[in-house]
Amino acid sequence: MSKPTVQDPSPQINVITHRPSRLFILLAGFFVANALVAELIGVKIFALEDTLGMASWNFNLFGEIGALQFSAGVLLWPIVFIMTDLLNEYYGRRGVKVLSFLTAGLIIYAFAMIYAAIQLAPADWWVTQSERLGVPDSQAAFLVTFGQGLFIIVGSLTAFLVAQLTDVFVFQRIKRSTGEKKLWLRATGSTLVSQLVDSFVVLFVAFKLGPELFGGLNEPWPWSRILAVATVQYIFKFTVAIVMTPVIYWAHDLIDRYLGEETADAMKAAAADNEKK
Structure with a gap:
């Protein structure tokens, strides 16, 4: 009795030499590292005016008197903006979703x-x-x-996942309407929407919902404080998104040249096709 013939396996992609795979590993590495570092350094709150050697503004916003104070995690915001956009453009919604849930698990x-x-x-x-x-x-x-604190971790993770899923949804919807044109619109537009969500969700869960439902050492923040702090942080992110737009164009051009025009176009088309399914 003759032995059954074993068919040759299909050619396997070498992720070390395959440029799209290497690009994904690079972007994913920065994406995960960025999120982890942001969580660790985010406990430090810094005063922007003091850091820049300026007098405190002492503004009145929603009845709250305060200065420009941010979590140190905003230092990584420009990297978040660029990484999310690049992953969206070349790997589509699936790539961002996989990395978002993986990153959330690694943070936990x-x-x-x-x-x-x-x-x-x-x-x-x-x-x-x-x-x-x-x-x-x-x-x-x-x-x-x-x-x-537990509420800060839960709030941060919730905001991260909701913002990432919102970003990829808005990005792909804009791209479907504009095609390959208006890169600035889908990159900046999706960011502005997702970070509006992120800025409010993290504060609401961490400092309002959590303490109200489960108590704890800290009193729930009043709505005026949540609105004031979230608005200041969102304005900062809004400004960064606008300023970083030229960097997005530079990064896209760099990747297109690394992948080659044909491969880059095929990846973008595949990302767009997957969104339609």
């Missing part, structure tokens, strides 16, 4: 590991060394720096 994993690290008893020499460096309670410093 990171905070689980951080929580486990907080529970570890500090070594005596580490405490002593920290005291010599001017940190009287190293364990408390570690907790304050990395131990974000």
Whole structure:
């Protein structure tokens, strides 16, 4: 009895040398790293006026008196803007959705590991060394720096996912209407809509909904404060999106030349076709 013939497997793509695959790995790496770093440094709130050596504005917005204060996570906002647009353009809604959910899972994993690290008893020499460096309670410093509140984590993750899904939806709808023309409109327009959602959702969940439903050490923020802080942060993101528009064109041109015009056009067409399915 003769052995059944085994057909040759179909050619496999080498992700190391295949340029579209290498591009996806590069964009995905920056995308995930950006989100993780933003979560970690986001606990620091900085005053923009003091940072720039300016006098405090002390503006009155929705009845709230305050200065221009932001989470340090906004430092990574330009990278968010560029990465999301590039993933949308070349890999479509599926690429962004896969990375968004993967990133959310990795953020949860990171905070689980951080929580486990907080529970570890500090070594005596580490405490002593920290005291010599001017940190009287190293364990408390570690907790304050990395131990974000549950509501902040939930609010941040919720806002991240909702904003990303909103961004890709608006981006593809604009592209369907304009085709390959008006790159600035689909890139900036989708960003302005998604970040309007992001700016309000994170504050609402973290500082309004969470404390009201489950209580906690902090009192729920009044609507006036949520509106004031969210508006200031959105104006900042709006401004950055406009300023970064030329960079988007430069990045697209760089990628088109890296992939080759034929491959780049095919990837964009495939991304658009997948959106129609």
